[in-house]
Amino acid sequence: MKLMIDAGTDDKYYGELVSHADNIMTIRLNDESVIADNTECRIQVTVGNVLYCWDKVCINRTGAARTYSVLIESRPKINNRRKYPRVDIDNPCTITIKDTGRSIECKLDNISANGFAFITNDDYFMNNKAAQISLEIHDFVLTRHNKLEGRVIRCSDNEGSYIVGCQM
Numbered sequence: 551m552k553l554m555i556d557a558g559t560d561d562k563y564y565g566e567l568v569s570h571a572d573n574i575m576t577i578r579l580n581d582e583s584v585i586a587d588n589t590e591c592r593i594q595v596t597v598g599n600v601l602y603c604w605d606k607v608c609i610n611r612t613g614a615a616r617t618y619s620v621l622i623e624s625r626p627k628i629n630n631r632r633k634y635p636r637v638d639i640d641n642p643c644t645i646t647i648k649d650t651g652r653s654i655e656c657k658l659d660n661i662s663a664n665g666f667a668f669i670t671n672d673d674y675f676m677n678n679k680a681a682q683i684s685l686e687i688h689d690f691v692l693t694r695h696n697k698l699e700g701r702v703i704r705c706s707d708n709e710g711s712y713i714v715g716c717q718m
Contacts, residue, residue, distance in 0.1 A: 551566060551567040551595055551596060551597050552564070552565075552566055552567075552595070552596045553565055553566060553567055553577060553593060553594060553595045553596070554593070554594045555577075555579075555585070555591050555592070555593050555609070556591055556592040556593075556594075557585055557589050557591040557609075558590075558591065561583070563579055563583055563585060564579070564580045564581075565577050565578050565579040565580050565616070566578055566580075567595055568617065573621060573622045573623060574619055574620065574621060574622070575593075575595075575619070575620040575622065576612065576617065576618070576619055576620075577617070577618050577619075577620055578616050578617050578618075579616045579617075579618070580616075581616070582615075582616060584611075585609055585611075585618065587609075587610045587611055588608060588609075588610060589608070589609050590606055590607070590608055590609075591607055591608075591609055592604065592605050592606070592607070593607050593609075593620060595626075599632045600628060600629070601628070601629040602626040602627075602628055603626055603627040603628075603629065604622055604624060604626050604627075605624075605627070606623075606624065607620050607621060607622050607623075608620070608621040608623075609621075632662070633664065634662040634663035634664045634665075635662060636660040636661065636662045637660060637661055637662065638659070638660050639658050639659070639660060639661055640657055640658060640659070641657070641658045641687050641688055641689050641690055642655065642656075642657055642658075642688045642689065643655075643656055643657065643658045643668060643685055643686060643687045643688055644656070644685070644686045644688070645668065645670070645683050645684070645685055646683060646684045646685075646686075647674075647678075647681055647682075647683055648681075648682040648683060648684065649681070649682065652674075654670055654672045654674065655670075656668045656669060656670035656672075656714075657669045657670075658685075658687055659713060661698075664717060664718060665700060665703075665715065665716050665717045665718050666685065666698060666700065666715075666716050666718070667713060667714060667715045667716065668685070668713075668714050668716075669711055669712065669713055669714075670711075670712050670714065671710065671711060671712070672712065673707070673712060675702050675705040675712060675714045676705050676707060676712065678702065679702050679703065679704065679705060680701060680702060680703075681701070681702045682699075682700075682701055683699070683700055683701070683702065683716065684697065684698070684699050684700075685697070685698045685699070685700065685716075698718060699718065700716035700717055700718045701716060701717050702714055702715070702716050703715050703716060703717050
């Protein structure tokens with residue numbers, strides 16, 4: 551996980567997250583820059599497409615080269631860097647696999663302008679990425695817009711519950 555530190559100067563420091571426990575992060579800078587102990591700074595950590603931002607943290611050297619501990623005493627501001635923001639939604643839905651006509655009951659997880667994700671107990675999609683599907687959302691407020699079409703782009707096994715991401 552990459553990060554950026556703004557110590558209130560014109561310089562920005564870049565590095566990576568080494569570990570975290572409770573309200574302490576251990577970080578390593580990319581270069582030999584030195585940040586003074588007890589410096590209050592801003593820090594941004596990128597995790598996938600999400601940017602976590604803390605406006606006030608305290609940073610201290612750990613003794614190891616380029617390594618610091620960061621004390622966090624607040625919740626981060628979270629910025630989604632996706633092109634199309636997601637909306638979490640948990641409506642029941644029915645997936646129909648276009649090639650076979652097979653239907654699978656599932657639960658919608660989220661939706662965006664470019665795709666959607668659903669959760670199912672059926673492992674079909676673990677071996678059928680790129681499957682063309684149609685989705686019917688049950689109990690959807692916008693009844694004229696409750697049918698979507700897409701292509702499976704990923705499937706993750708979460709202890710027997712499968713999270714399937716699709717692109718429209």
